[in-house]
Amino acid sequence: MQTIIMAGGKGTRIASVASDIPKPMIPIQGKPVLQYQIEALAKSGHTDIILSVGHLGSIIKNYFKNGADFGVHIDYYTETEPLGTAGALFQYIEKLDKVFLLLCGDILFDMDFARFIEFHNAHNALATLAAHPNSHPYDSGLLETDTGGRLTRWISKEEPRVYYKNLVNAGIHIISKELLLNAKPAQAKVDLDRDVLKPNIQSSRIFVYNTPEYIKDMGTPERFYQIENDIKNNIPALRNLARKQRAVFLDRDGTLNTLCLGSAPPPLPHKFITCPEELELADGAAEAVRLINNAGWLAIVVTNQPVIARGLCTLEALGEIHKKLETALGEEGAYLNAVYFCPHHPDKGFPGEVAEFKIDCECRKPKPGMLIQAAARFNIDLENSWMVGDSFRDVEAGKNAGCKTAYIDYDGRNTGANLIVKNLREAVTEILRISDDDTCT
Numbered sequence: 001m002q003t004i005i006m007a008g009g010k011g012t013r014i015a016s017v018a019s020d021i022p023k024p025m026i027p028i029q030g031k032p033v034l035q036y037q038i039e040a041l042a043k044s045g046h047t048d049i050i051l052s053v054g055h056l057g058s059i060i061k062n063y064f065k066n067g068a069d070f071g072v073h074i075d076y077y078t079e080t081e082p083l084g085t086a087g088a089l090f091q092y093i094e095k096l097d098k099v100f101l102l103l104c105g106d107i108l109f110d111m112d113f114a115r116f117i118e119f120h121n122a123h124n125a126l127a128t129l130a131a132h133p134n135s136h137p138y139d140s141g142l143l144e145t146d147t148g149g150r151l152t153r154w155i156s157k158e159e160p161r162v163y164y165k166n167l168v169n170a171g172i173h174i175i176s177k178e179l180l181l182n183a184k185p186a187q188a189k190v191d192l193d194r195d196v197l198k199p200n201i202q203s204s205r206i207f208v209y210n211t212p213e214y215i216k217d218m219g220t221p222e223r224f225y226q227i228e229n230d231i232k233n234n235i236p237a238l239r240n241l242a243r244k245q246r247a248v249f250l251d252r253d254g255t256l257n258t259l260c261l262g263s264a265p266p267p268l269p270h271k272f273i274t275c276p277e278e279l280e281l282a283d284g285a286a287e288a289v290r291l292i293n294n295a296g297w298l299a300i301v302v303t304n305q306p307v308i309a310r311g312l313c314t315l316e317a318l319g320e321i322h323k324k325l326e327t328a329l330g331e332e333g334a335y336l337n338a339v340y341f342c343p344h345h346p347d348k349g350f351p352g353e354v355a356e357f358k359i360d361c362e363c364r365k366p367k368p369g370m371l372i373q374a375a376a377r378f379n380i381d382l383e384n385s386w387m388v389g390d391s392f393r394d395v396e397a398g399k400n401a402g403c404k405t406a407y408i409d410y411d412g413r414n415t416g417a418n419l420i421v422k423n424l425r426e427a428v429t430e431i432l433r434i435s436d437d438d439t440c441t
Helices: 033-043 057-064 087-091 113-122 177-183 192-203 221-232 285-294 315-330 369-378 392-401 424-440
Strands: 002-006 048-053 073-078 099-104 107-110 127-132 142-145 151-155 168-176 206-210 214-217 247-250 298-304 338-342 386-389 404-408 419-421
Touching: 002 033, 033 048, 033 057, 033 107, 048 057, 057 073, 087 177, 099 107, 107 168, 113 127, 113 168, 113 206, 127 192, 142 168, 142 206, 151 192, 151 206, 168 177, 168 214, 177 192, 192 206, 214 221, 247 369, 247 424, 285 298, 285 315, 285 424, 298 369, 315 338, 338 369, 369 392, 386 392, 386 424, 392 404, 404 424, 419 424
Parallel strands: 002 048, 002 099, 048 073, 127 206, 247 298, 247 386, 298 338, 386 404, 404 419
Antiparallel strands: 099 168, 107 214, 127 168, 142 151
16 A cells, blocks of 8 residues: 655754754654654555655655665655645645555554554545544544544544543544545645544544554654653564553453442442443552553453443443543543443343343353453453453453453452452552563563
8 A cells, every 4th residue: 555654844842852854854763763664664565655755855865765775665745835734645646546544754653554454444434544542632632433433523632621532643544535536625735634634524434443553753852752762662563463462451340430339338339320420530540550551551441331221321421431531541641442341231120221231241241252352353362461350240251251360359259360459559560560570581
């Protein structure tokens, strides 16, 4: 697949690192970020590249030439004046393939492009945006999707928001030439997001590919030094979904958030959470999730929510509850890679119950269905992953999936878990310590 890299940025926010070269040529561990991009593309078989250059573009041309030394073929387009993040595409639109990759030139990534392209093709999309959660969603533009990944709303940084899903555009796109032919901007300077993608949300053919893989921009000095440290530790390569991933599966109620209690101690009696206002993070939960994030593991919620089957909460309200959860974590620099929930309950006879959800399913813990589903999506190594929860159902679900297990002990029950802990923070700290010891040996 043809690849276009927008490599014309001046890098005003990162000028303190280097101001006399184009931003994509700033070296990290002795190599320009643009070279990391080209090598990652070549490794994936994407060798037909167009570099759109502008500011000090001759430096890029002199370094990469025709790309032969890097195992690719490179053509160039030089902007004589700034054309925005998409204007150059319309200047050489006749050179573009029917479908192509479009990358920002200031990001470092390592991803399984085959999965990305398969997702795009399966949805017959006009465009597919790679996206991910990040540690600062409160000051980021956010994407909202339906359950199939179709983009439904784009929330700018300036727009007010209360509760939100932590999902941010990562700067890697698959674009159909059809989208550009339909756009026809009147001006030469074109913003990809504002002028091309957002106006086409109503087409229902803009999709979002939510991936935990390593995609980071180096737009500020702080992010630059973080990327430098990540490269030293080989984190980008380890996060590629072509490689097996490790995960910490997290129960929700009583693990990530406090139980909705009266005056009684946990774990019972308690009532179900049915609205966002009832959800509060447990002490140390955000720190625990942040530890998982920083270790390069996946943080995935798997939760039984029989409130749906019992008619106590709608799917829409549950979605808002989970947005509250992601918002609260995001405010403390932590994020979840996915949330899986089981809406079913096998027992009938409750007032107001919803018949379609009163079934004996494969996803309700202690069955391992949610963990198995996540493992298929994210290529998870279940044997080297953990399930953490405060119920025997959590422990049994983890065992049934082939995971190690940690039990948050409120009641002294013998669950046969690998770890018995007091809270989530203790569980994650011990899990990472054990895993480090295993790696060393």
